[in-house]
Amino acid sequence: MSTLSDLVHAQGCLTDSDVEWLHRLAGDGQLLADLASADIVVWVRTEDASFIAVAHTRPSGAATLFYRDIVGERVRPQWRTQVQGAFESGEIVDSSSPDWFEETPTRVRAVPILANRSKNDPMRVIGVVTRHTNLGEARTPSRQQITFDECANDLFRMIASGEFPDLAAPTSPRRGAPRASDGLIRIDVDGVTTFASPNALSAFNRMGFDDELEGESLAEVTTRILPVTRQVDESLPVVVTGRAPWRTDIEARGVTVSLRAIPLRDHGTRIGAIVLCRDVTELRHQEQELITKDATIREIHHRVKNNLQTVASLLRIQARRTHSEEAREALTQAMRRVDSIAVVHDTLAQGLTQQVDFDEVFDRVLKLVAEVAAAPNTRARTKSTGHFGVLPSEYATPLALALTEVVTNAVEHGLAGQEGFVTIDATRTDENLRVTVADNGHGLPEGRIGQGLGTQIIRTLIQGELGGTIEWKGTDGEGTEVTIDIPLRWIKK
Structure with a gap:
């Protein structure tokens, strides 16, 4: 439609x-x-x-x-x-x-x-x-x-007469907006209630007002039921007097009521107002719980990131004190993998959702890899093109780790001892994410794919955790191209 x-x-x-x-x-x-x-x-x-x-x-x-x-x-x-x-x-x-x-x-x-x-x-x-x-x-x-x-x-x-809708009124919130059936109060130009629906009266009764609303000034009623110590929203006076098309919440005795004022005019002259009200106590409790849970989740991601960085620091220290070149290389690679995962958790700790802007994550991972992976005689230039987009965290962590391994292999093995470049291109559709990593280095010796730990990690992450495919192409002396395809059909658009 x-x-x-x-x-x-x-x-x-x-x-x-x-x-x-x-x-x-x-x-x-x-x-x-x-x-x-x-x-x-x-x-x-x-x-x-x-x-x-x-x-x-x-x-x-x-x-x-x-x-x-x-x-x-x-x-x-x-x-x-x-x-x-x-x-x-x-x-x-x-x-x-x-x-x-x-x-x-x-x-x-x-x-x-x-x-x-x-x-x-x-x-x-x-x-x-x-x-x-x-x-x-x-x-x-x-x-x-x-x-x-x-x-x-x-x-x-x-x-x-062009007086409704009012452009000064805020747009309706997605959740909790009061409707006519939730409770309606009509007030005159002086703010005195001329009609209150049963649902509106019940909402005020739950907040501690035990009398009839009709004939009472809505502003005075609101003032009487609000706790003296509670901070009042500055928009409350103009809402309960019907002078502006605004919204506000009032809370008393553990009950929260949302109010929306709609000034009524006759050719520019204010003649009264409609005040819609809705008991949103449970809704506000749910929102507060969500805020608390979100803050907890972000704090967990922050602590995980800190712990991972601590582990990476320990690995770095251990690598410096190790005399075996093979052991030092293994510890350095482990440190780099831990740092890549820490980058994802750092991004999650800063956001309000479990979605990750992977372009931002990969930019940070790419700088990390380029700084750590290059050998003394290797000068590698990296360039990223295309668009990864936003990915769920369950996609971001294994993909970041897998790309860390692929780019590291391109720098350490493809460009070992020479100057060259590594390009990473991301192409995303509604159904698929394709990432191509290419270098102009030594290429695959006799076209063979390595069987080391890095290659095993890449296969496990891409094929096992992401349900994708990975393909290596290259010949000796002519560079290597790695193509990763990941289905996105399970990601909510």
Whole structure:
């Protein structure tokens, strides 16, 4: 399915700022649908003067009229005159009689979308939002339903005058954003509560307020229930008075409630506000646990890195005190392998996820190898091209160690006693990572692949742990090329 941006840009009639306005409106589509107990559809004009649906939201507390998604469809003939009238006149157009949709009586309201993008840019209609109300389920409305409907009408009038959505409002968080069904409080221009839904009252009761919210100043109620010693968010006063479209959390008696204020205006004059509230106590506890666990994991990686560096230092000291050239070489290689693993853990200790920017890791590993592996009479130049990308830590550690061995072999054996270069090229697709390491050194004697510990380590890591393949190519005196292919089908995109 095409996104809102794709559908709008395909029409070629609106600017990027218009698209951003529509995105913000569509982001509050669930709020409009729940308050109006109706399906909400956003339409934009096409090049042939018709209209296409670019967003659709179903009500969570009422039956939907559209069981099939209509996003991407053209406006139906029975709605076109109404939608076109709202678009051209800039006024709200209500259906004069019930509209029948699949044998269900409905009432349709078409609201022009005015974009108030800047003071220097005049407002203009950029689309139409329609409200489709199911009349087949009509029943005597409760006080809450009446209030919700009044709030919806206020927001629709603000949409038609370019006052909603509010560009000063922060974008909705992914988790914990309050909805109309979670709790709704309506306050007047003085901040006095004129309506509080049962869920909103329950949230404040859990924080220690035992009376009725209606008739009370929401700011004074909040002040009474907050502990004196607790530091208050500076945005709290403007949220509970409905003066700004902001969000904040309040906490009392171990209960955390998230608040979102939506100022209501009538042609620029503030007439009150809607305050949505949601008990997010459990959600905040989960977030705190995740933060604690993440900090613990990063500390573990930091300590592992320190321990590995200690081991590498011990190996270095032991190598210097060893008289056997063969033993010294073995200890030096072990030290280099430990250092390569430490680089990965150091990267993990700095990040907030278990994903590794392997290009950064390999740059550090490459410098380490070039400094340590070169023999006295060897001058090796290394160059890395291509892009490894982000890899999970379970890929990064064995790959870093394997590439350390491959590049080390190229420097120590391929270029032993001469000047030359080693190039490393990484090519990544959605399904595969290919790494090619080439040198212009001595090449493989008689085309044979070594059977030493380094080669065994490379095979074990690439084939055993990463499920990949490795191939050596080269002839005596003409350099060596090593190609590693690693499948990435198990990595989440």
